Amino acid sequence: MKIVANYEIPFYQYLDEQSIPAADAPALMQDTNHLIRLYQQMVISRTLDNKAVALQRTGKLGTYPSTRGQEAVFVGMGDALTDADIFIPYYRDTATLMQHGVPAADILLFWGGDERGNLFADADKNYPYSVPIGSQLLYAAGVATANKIRKTNKAVLVTCGDGATSQGDFYEAMNVAGIWQLPLVFVVNNNQWAISIPRTAQSAAQTLAQKGIAAGIACEQVDGNDVIAVQARVAVALQKARDNQTATVLEMLCYRQADHTTADDAGRYETAGVREKEWQKEPVGRLQNYLEKQGVLMPETISVINAAAVTVVEEAVTEYLAATPDQPTAMFDHLYAKLPAAYAAQYAELKMINSFARNG
């Protein structure tokens, strides 16, 4: 017998649970302005999240997936993305989308049950939400292939959850990304849960990152509660994708500090006390501690940041609540480039019934 291959999975953490910086931390660790921007974005994310849950509870929003406790993952990615990059989300990526140019009001519109919440979709920037778990990973490989063929020099960033790594799609997408050398970065938001199924019941693999080994692509684990590590590692992976046309998979370790969605009750399956214990690693406080210890974040500044976040969110909510419903016939308007004659009668019926309803 002989060993024919050896593999290692690196783990990146630059700011630990006690907010102590690592010796090998990137320059970002000293870039106060940049860190404060990251902090602001995480505060906006949490403020919007609290508001969205409150809106749902009062019947003003549909089912909503909270991002609580996962702010560093989404904000770190959003910060690392440049205008030259394409982002393909799953459904929990609120903060990333906002940082990559999507209005918060659109995001609320989507979760309020209105297709126009996807109007931000743009083939060169942001793709719409994807609900069938893991399926976006495959079309992301297609988007990366097209950009490679068209020589756009763009990188594609695609996300999924830990549960999604059990889908064949995850392996199939990494596999083709390896063979075709696609400019594609996979980020797994390992928040330890797929609704009620814990990470340990999803795979016997020691890490989810190591699944990339089977596809021959670079893979690593990152502390998903450390926004500095997330930002830095995603930025490196995107740069590699753009410059070398290679794919990377990054597994972000964090914890879902909420029910799966507003339609879920984690009390049915989550062991009491775990969430509180995990909260010790929570990303917003971790960065805040560091900045406070550095003497660059004063209580007054925090108040200003919090107030600004509330303003951003309130403006988005006002805009969202003011939106009038789309025309019922909109369900036909974008079914095909041009509605086939075969469906003209159905369209006419819907239009007529609707005009009676409005007039009567």
Place this chain on the structure above:
Amino acid sequence: MTEMTLVEAINQALMYEMQADASIVVMGEDIGKNGGVFRATVGLLERFGIERVRDTPLSENMIGGLAVGMAMAGLKPVAEFQFMGFMYPAMNQIINHAARMRNRTRGKLHCPLVIRAPYGCGIHAPEHHSESTESLFAHIPGLRVVIPSTPARAYGLLLAAMRDPDPVIFLEPARLYRWAKQAVPDDGVALPLDKCFILRQGTDVTLVSWGSLMRETLAVADTLAANGIAAEVIDVATLKPLDLPTILASVAKTGRCVIIHEAPFSGGIGADISAAIAEQGLLSLQAPVQRVTGYDTIVPYAKLEKYYLPDETRIMAAVERVMA
């Protein structure tokens, strides 16, 4: 002008459109050097290179996803599936994304892609190589389902499919791939989608079919003509959306209709056509509509498949019932 088979006409259409439109990328399993298991893509690799003629890893779900992503990102993928029975892993991408991306994004993104696959039995192949499950796709809003039945229609309809801005499922009758040759000018002229083709005018009975059974249907029409019965023969060609007005107009004229398809009876597209005639053409009917279809069974292996596939005898018996 050279005569060619249906599969050669497919090849000619791919060649023509790849030359005319640089955004077309052909991909699938064994489609490069090997030219596809039925040789539909022969010569494309040599002419257009590996960027545009891509052998994929062996994963249909992945091929579906790649096609969706490439289509959204500015290319026109034409993906070959080796057999219709192997398309099912890609259903998630076809139904959940290709068919609905335009609607989901209110027109911001769309999926101009073509998925090609041979379909149907009668080629003595192993299990799963004989499926005729076009109804599965025809049920899905946002898709087009197109089935040619001659070399000329294969050429013209495939060109139309590749030029269409929406996803098209293009099913090729494997049994007719090399059946008959026809002159097919390489003029780049597309045939209309969403339209039936009236292959033969007649006043006594309307025969409606598509794909591989057009062959038996036309043979029956010949026999009927020899016996003084003028059958109108319609090749539906686009199964979704259905061109019902052409069929209804014919039935209004003939008063009799037999629908012939290879797919199983229950839930087949013949049911939609029959229902439309009942709903909109009942008063013109001289006899109840008849359907001649595959049975509601699994397509048998090679030894029994001839008992499954409707033949001229079964079609003729149905015509006799409506003429009685």
